[in-house]
Structures are given as C-alpha cells and as structure tokens.
Amino acid sequence: MESQFSSPYQKPSESYNKEMATQKAEELNNAVRFGSIETVRKLLEEGTDVNSKVKGGWTPLHSAIQKDMGELVQFLLDKGADPHAKKDNGATPFIIAGITGNVSLLKLFLEKGSDINEYDNNGFTAFMEAAWHGKEEALRFLYDNGADVNLGRVTDEEKKALNKGGATALMDAAKQGHVAIVEALVKEMEADVNTCDNWGRNALVHALSVTEPRRWGEGNETIALFLLNNGADVNKKDEHGKTTLILAAERESQRLVEAILERNEVDIDDADRNNKTALMVAVEKTNCEISKVLCEEGARTDIGNLLEIANSNYNTELTELLCKYCKPQNLSQPKTQWTPSSKHWRSKLQDLHGRYRPMIGKLKVFHYQDFRIKRTSQGGVYLGFYDGKEVAVKIFYVGAENAVREKTCLEKCHTSNNLVKLCGWEEQKTCLYVCLSLCEKNLEEYFQMADNTAMESKDVLKTIFLAVKELHSFGFGHQDLHPSNILIDVTGKIFLADFDKSREVAEDNRGDAIISEDLQALGHLVLYVAMKGKVSFEALPMECPEEVDNCMEVEDLRTSLGTPDKNNRVSGQLDRLIYHPYFWDKKTRYRVLRDVGNESDIKTRNTKYHKNTSEILEALNHEGDPFKGWHDQIEKMVWESMGPFRDKVNKKPEKNKQRYEDCVTGLLKLIRDMGEHFDEKDEELKNKIGNPADYFLTHFPNLTLYVYRSLCNTHYNKHFPNAQ
Structure with missing residues (x-):
C-alpha cells in the first residue's frame, strides 16, 4: 500500500489529524455504548480524548450514563471526564441521569457541583426529565434535594416569541400518563395545577392534548379527572383554541365531558379556531352518548351543519337525536362591509x-x-x-x-x-x-419602531405627568409605572393603563408613601423617554448620559422626582414639576430670563456692594457661580453695545450706569437690556445676533435651569409659568 506521506520524515497534515481524532472519538463512544470497558481503557491509554464528542455532542460520559453503567461512569470520571460537559442541545450528564432515573448517578453529579435546577437549551431539568420518563424514585430524590417543582422550561427570547417553553414537570407527567407521579407532584410536592406554559396551557390541557390516539388511555383519563378534582382551571385552551370540553369530546371520554360540565364554569358553545364546538366534534366522531349529554345540557344545535354531518355518516341514531334538539337554521345574511378603526390590529x-x-x-x-x-x-x-x-x-x-x-x-x-x-x-x-x-401599541413598542420621531420626548413625558397627576387627584397611586403600561391610540394620543396594582391614597403617611413610589418610578420613565428607549427600562444608567438632549434638565427633573422637597408636601410635588424648565418652550425660557433680569435689584444694584442686602442677588450670585467669565463666551461687540446708555436729550453717557458685571446677574441684565433695546441697534449687530432668544439660549443652554433652581423656593418664582 502506498504511503500517505511523500517521505518518512513528513508530518501528518492537519486534516489527517482531525480525521483520525474523529475516528478515535467514534471508536471510544461505541466502546462505551457496547459496555467494553477494556476497549475504553485501551483507547484512553493510546491518547484518545476522554472528553471527545461525536454527532450530537455526545461524550463518552453522556453515553455511559445513557447506558446506565455506573462503574464505567466512575472510571471515565477518574480518567478526567468533564462532569459538566454539554451535548449540542445543552444536556449535561446530570440531566441525562434524570432521564435514566439512576439515583446513585444523580447523587454523584450533585456532589461534583451540578446545579439541581440546571437546564438544557430547551429548558429541560433533571426533575422534568424524571417526570416525563416516569422515574418516580429519581423524582423524589431530586425533590428532597431542592428541585423547583413549579419551574417552567426556560427558553431564549426567540423561542418564547413562538410561545415555546414554560412547561412544568406536572405537565410532562400528565401528558405522558404517569398517574403515580402526577399524584405525588400534586399531593406531596405541592405542584401548582394551574401554572401555564407559554401557550397558556395548564396541566389539564396537557393531559387532554395527546396527539396520537393510540397513546390516549385510562391513565390519561384518570389524570385529567384527578386534576379536575384538585381545582384545575377548565377554561384554559390548547394552541389551537380548543377548550378542555372540546378536547374531552375529541378523546371521546364521556366521564370527562360530564365532569367538566358539572363544574359549570365552561362555555358549552365555545369554539376553537376552526369554529368547531364540542357538539360538532362529538357529531363528527359519531359519538351519540357524548352528543346526547351536550344536547341535554343546552348546547346550541344551530352552529354548523350537524344533521348533514350525521346523515353523511349514515348514523340513524345520531340523526334522530339531532332532529329532536335541532332548531331550523336561519339563512345566512350577506356579510356587511366593515372596516376597523385600528390600523395595527x-x-x-x-x-x-x-x-x-x-x-x-x-x-x-x-x-x-x-x-x-x-x-x-x-x-x-x-x-x-x-x-x-x-x-x-x-x-x-x-x-x-x-x-x-x-x-x-x-x-x-x-x-x-x-x-x-x-x-x-x-x-x-x-x-x-x-x-x-383599544390602543395600537405601548411605549416600548413605539421606541422599537424604526420611525419613532413622530412624538417629541417632552410631549410624551408631559402627557405621562398629567396622567399620573390626574390619577392621584382621583385618589389612586398607580404602583406599576412602566413603558409597557403607557399606551398610544390610533390618533397618537397617549394614555396611562394597567391599574391592577393601584392603591387608594389615604389621608395619612401611607398615602404620601404611595405617591412617592409613583414619583420614583416616574423618574425612571423620564430617563427612559429622554433616551428614546435605547436602553431597556430595567437597565437604565444611574444618571442621564451627556449625549442626551437637555441632559442637565433631564437629570434635574429625574432627581427632583426621587428627592423629597422639604419645602413642600409630596402630594404637590408633581403639580410643580409639570412646570419644570424641561417642559418650557424657547419663548417661555427667554421670557423668564428677561423678566428676572428686569428685577430692580438686578437692573440698578452692584452685586459687589449690595449682595448681602438683596435677596435675589444673594440667591443668584452664590459661590461657584458657573457663569463667571460669561463675557468670553459671546462677542465683545454684543455686551459693549449695551452700555453705558446715553441721555436721549444731551447725547451724553448717563451717570452712575455700570457695565455688566462678571456674574450671572450681569448676564441676566444684559439679556433684559438687549430684549428692550434690540430694535435700536445697528444692522451689523442685528445680523451678528439674529434672534436674541436663539442667541442667548444657544450660548448659555443651562442658564434657564440655573435660574429656576436658584429661585424656585423664593417669591421670585412668580416669573415662572403657573406661578402660584
């Protein structure tokens, strides 16, 4: 046979090494599956990787557990097998041991650090596998060691969006017909009979939803009756919209049909997504006994062509039964044209x-x-x-x-x-x-849209503030403010919804606490909306990022909502914050700055000599004035053009007129004077400034907030919108 190498000194290629490793992995796994411990020992001594994988991600350890060979499992572990290795579907050795029901192996892997509730890619735990496969001893062992009885299968968001996952061990045992395990789960382990999976199906629906008729048997019927007797909700439906009554009729179980009807909780005429009722199903299956029970309980006989179905099956007994209860069917009316108001739905x-x-x-x-x-x-x-x-x-x-x-x-x-x-x-x-x-979408869904610029963040928040204020005025706290509870209708109007956690606001300390909790949550909403939902509500940063528009005002508003105001009652805090500068338009901001600058102490007094005798000068010109050096932020010709003024008669400079001081009140004075005298200025200055409001608000974007924070608890807040 010709050598694979051109010379005896040439190294094997990488592809050859990979092929050989794959071959050895298959040999090792096959040896494990056939229980040949000597072959396993020999292959490992030759250097075969004890953690090598074959198709599906099976390691030798997985295969040894599947074959329920405890001695070989221990041998592989002693040789370095990974006790936490995962198959391609995420199943660990511990989960496989749950399938086989080997308590000794389950105990062994727990000692080696396995998590009692660890799950594979489909959300199956060892406890669920034991329930599915009817391994009662293993189930009890896992329960005694802390397995979560009511844990639903955990799946990723993609699967959850398809309604996959969420099933519990009780649902698995019910579906597989394991009577003893279902009884143990409910009676001894307190499994919740009404927990639902992501389709909204409870254990009763799973017990009734056996897809292959040959698998439906006495065990499934016994389980369904047991669950009914233990409070299972009969109004749950399967993924096809079938009620428990329809499913019982499909299973042709008269005992279950009667038991469900005895509960007097299910709508006997409810239909599935194919518009089939329980009676229609019973007639299609030519089951006279169940059809009679349903007719006697008042099931409607004018839904579907029941007589036609019975006649087509040549079932005289069923035809006579239906003739006794059937009412003449009305001729169907022509469908009228109807257009919903909603676009999304x-x-x-x-x-x-x-x-x-x-x-x-x-x-x-x-x-x-x-x-x-x-x-x-x-x-x-x-x-x-x-x-x-x-x-x-x-x-x-x-x-x-x-x-x-x-x-x-x-x-x-x-x-x-x-x-x-x-x-x-x-x-x-x-x-x-x-x-x-009916609304079209919630706030989370709106921000997830590609085109989410139709509404300004300020307008969205203003409406939310008004809604929360309105709710408080009716005497309720919301207690669950979240973007998913803010709805938008077809016209774009915003509404607050979901009041199932609301609390009545009592006239005591607890009432203030309820309002404070709403304000805290509202602070989070401020940041969420200002950031346009780019970060999930649950993962918001501690402070407003600098790149967010009006970040200082957003942060001040958010902080104010979460910080009690010692000067005012909490019940009035939202009333005031609705008029926070964040919500002011450009015209309002400029007017406030001019009005404050028009205060007599700012117009006529020198801060250096009068600060301690003037309330407004002291309030605005405190230490750390961020507007010192403001002259350097605008063109010199702007502030020089405003003074000193000249006497209109003598054309001489007026006496005692001071230039604009290097402090915030000097800047406010300039803004006031420019507003009063702008029309008198030459064209060069007018062209340089353009619109005075735009000019000053652009050069000093944080001035409005500074003035607001400095004066909000003084009588000078009379210059602010909605001054009380």
Whole structure:
C-alpha cells in the first residue's frame, strides 16, 4: 500500500489529524455504548480524548450514563471526564441521569457541583426529565434535594416569541400518563395545577392534548379527572383554541365531558379556531352518548351543519337525536362591509368580526393566542368587541384582588382625560372581562419602531405627568409605572393603563408613601423617554448620559422626582414639576430670563456692594457661580453695545450706569437690556445676533435651569409659568 506521506520524515497534515481524532472519538463512544470497558481503557491509554464528542455532542460520559453503567461512569470520571460537559442541545450528564432515573448517578453529579435546577437549551431539568420518563424514585430524590417543582422550561427570547417553553414537570407527567407521579407532584410536592406554559396551557390541557390516539388511555383519563378534582382551571385552551370540553369530546371520554360540565364554569358553545364546538366534534366522531349529554345540557344545535354531518355518516341514531334538539337554521345574511378603526390590529379584528363566537353579554371575544394583545399573570389581554365597539379585553378571575383594584380604579376615574377608558365589563363563570378602549401599541413598542420621531420626548413625558397627576387627584397611586403600561391610540394620543396594582391614597403617611413610589418610578420613565428607549427600562444608567438632549434638565427633573422637597408636601410635588424648565418652550425660557433680569435689584444694584442686602442677588450670585467669565463666551461687540446708555436729550453717557458685571446677574441684565433695546441697534449687530432668544439660549443652554433652581423656593418664582 502506498504511503500517505511523500517521505518518512513528513508530518501528518492537519486534516489527517482531525480525521483520525474523529475516528478515535467514534471508536471510544461505541466502546462505551457496547459496555467494553477494556476497549475504553485501551483507547484512553493510546491518547484518545476522554472528553471527545461525536454527532450530537455526545461524550463518552453522556453515553455511559445513557447506558446506565455506573462503574464505567466512575472510571471515565477518574480518567478526567468533564462532569459538566454539554451535548449540542445543552444536556449535561446530570440531566441525562434524570432521564435514566439512576439515583446513585444523580447523587454523584450533585456532589461534583451540578446545579439541581440546571437546564438544557430547551429548558429541560433533571426533575422534568424524571417526570416525563416516569422515574418516580429519581423524582423524589431530586425533590428532597431542592428541585423547583413549579419551574417552567426556560427558553431564549426567540423561542418564547413562538410561545415555546414554560412547561412544568406536572405537565410532562400528565401528558405522558404517569398517574403515580402526577399524584405525588400534586399531593406531596405541592405542584401548582394551574401554572401555564407559554401557550397558556395548564396541566389539564396537557393531559387532554395527546396527539396520537393510540397513546390516549385510562391513565390519561384518570389524570385529567384527578386534576379536575384538585381545582384545575377548565377554561384554559390548547394552541389551537380548543377548550378542555372540546378536547374531552375529541378523546371521546364521556366521564370527562360530564365532569367538566358539572363544574359549570365552561362555555358549552365555545369554539376553537376552526369554529368547531364540542357538539360538532362529538357529531363528527359519531359519538351519540357524548352528543346526547351536550344536547341535554343546552348546547346550541344551530352552529354548523350537524344533521348533514350525521346523515353523511349514515348514523340513524345520531340523526334522530339531532332532529329532536335541532332548531331550523336561519339563512345566512350577506356579510356587511366593515372596516376597523385600528390600523395595527385591522386584520385580526376583521378575522374576529367574521367568526362565530358565543356572546358573553355584550362582549364578543376569543381567548386564543392569535387575538392576544399581551400576556398577564391571570388571563391576558385580548382583542374583542363590546357592544359592537372594538376593545381590549383584560381577563381576570372573578373576585381576585387585582381584578377588584383595576375595576374600582377605572370606574372612579371614568371622567379622566389621560387614563385608558373603561368601556364596560362582563362576568361569566369564574372570569371577569374588563373591556378597555383599544390602543395600537405601548411605549416600548413605539421606541422599537424604526420611525419613532413622530412624538417629541417632552410631549410624551408631559402627557405621562398629567396622567399620573390626574390619577392621584382621583385618589389612586398607580404602583406599576412602566413603558409597557403607557399606551398610544390610533390618533397618537397617549394614555396611562394597567391599574391592577393601584392603591387608594389615604389621608395619612401611607398615602404620601404611595405617591412617592409613583414619583420614583416616574423618574425612571423620564430617563427612559429622554433616551428614546435605547436602553431597556430595567437597565437604565444611574444618571442621564451627556449625549442626551437637555441632559442637565433631564437629570434635574429625574432627581427632583426621587428627592423629597422639604419645602413642600409630596402630594404637590408633581403639580410643580409639570412646570419644570424641561417642559418650557424657547419663548417661555427667554421670557423668564428677561423678566428676572428686569428685577430692580438686578437692573440698578452692584452685586459687589449690595449682595448681602438683596435677596435675589444673594440667591443668584452664590459661590461657584458657573457663569463667571460669561463675557468670553459671546462677542465683545454684543455686551459693549449695551452700555453705558446715553441721555436721549444731551447725547451724553448717563451717570452712575455700570457695565455688566462678571456674574450671572450681569448676564441676566444684559439679556433684559438687549430684549428692550434690540430694535435700536445697528444692522451689523442685528445680523451678528439674529434672534436674541436663539442667541442667548444657544450660548448659555443651562442658564434657564440655573435660574429656576436658584429661585424656585423664593417669591421670585412668580416669573415662572403657573406661578402660584
């Protein structure tokens, strides 16, 4: 055989070495899988990497655990195998041990530093794997060692956006039909039967959602009945919008259909995304017993062509049953043209408008992810129609504390201008449906848009301030101010929403604390909006970055919201800060500077001699005056052109007129005088200055804030907007 090398001294190529390493890795992994410890020993002695990987990222250690060979596992660890190595899907040796249910190996890897709740790329923990595969002894061991029973599968944002993840060990055991494990999880380990995955499915839905008919059996039915008896919510749906009643009809379990109906909580006529009700499913499956139960409980028979379906299956018994309960169907009316007001939700609203949905009083809604606006801890927010008007429907459990707070707050604030409107509400079984005016997006979503320049940050914040002030005036604190709770409607108007954590403001110290908490959160919103959402609300910097427009004013406003004002009550703090200089326009800023400069002590007194006898001179010209040297920041001809003035009759300089001092009051005096006499100046100076307001505000952008901070707690604040 011809040598692969041109000479006996030539080194093997890199590709050859890589190929040989791959071959040795496969040999080692195969030896482990066949349990040949001698071959494993020989390959390792020849230098094969004990942590080498084959397809899928399997190491010899992973394979040894899968084969449940404890002796070989220990041998590999002694030879340097990594106890925390991960497969391509992120599974560690500890998680694989959860699949096999080997308690000794689970204990071994915990001793070597494995995290009891570590998870792979799909969010599976060892505890979940033990539940999925029915390994009860391993499940109990992991529980005793601190496994999180109600942990949902953790997934990345991309998977979460597709509603993947969130399933718990209880859901896994229920889906796989492991009765003993489900009972142990609920009765002994206090698993929550109503925790939902990212699709909004609870354990009951998982128990009913077995996809292959051959896998549905007595165990699944027993589990579903057990979960029902332990308080499982019957109003949850699967990813296709099927209710638990529809799923029970699909499984053809009369016991479950009857048990669900006995709860008297589910809408018997609710339909899935294909507009099929439980009765339609039962008829399609030619199940006379379930069809009879549903008909006797009042299921509508005028939805779908039930008789036609029964006749096509030549089922005389079912046809006779339906004839007994069926009502003559009305001829369908021609669909009317309808255009939603909303642009963002238009296609979904049109879809919902054309669907059959059982009415809940005046409300038409489909509790299904295609029509979901937002997730919540209870039932989510969905598109709907209330009395024919498109609305956002927020779903709560009847009597829940947050439901009471939301409804009470909205009802008492119904005359507000800047809070989202309550359009109405309905109750059905265990659910409260709060119907709100529909908006297009929230503030987070707005800033994520490519074109987010339509609204000025100042205008956005001014509206939010007014909304919070309005809420406080109605006697409530919000307690959950966040960009996701600031909504924007189709016209671009901003509203404050989500009052399920609101608190009534009592006339005591706690009332001030509630308002203070809102002001703290409002300070974070100031920074978030000023930065145009470029940093998430949860990761904002400690101070306003210098590159942000009007950063000093933004920082002063933010700090003022979070710092109690010893001169004023906290309940009036927001009233004052709504008129903070950050919100002033150019005209207002210039007018304030001129009016302050027009104070007699500034116009006529010399700071050097009169500071200690003049309140305004002392307030403005304190130590560390940042405007010393202001002459050097503007052209000499500007301030020289303003003095000394000449007597209009004798054309001589007026006596006792001082030049502009090198302090802030000297600058304010110049601004006042320039405003009064600008029209008298020559064209050269006018061309140099242009607009006096633009000129001085550009050269001294922080002067307005300085004057405001110096005079806000003096009677000279009479020059500020909304002076009290």
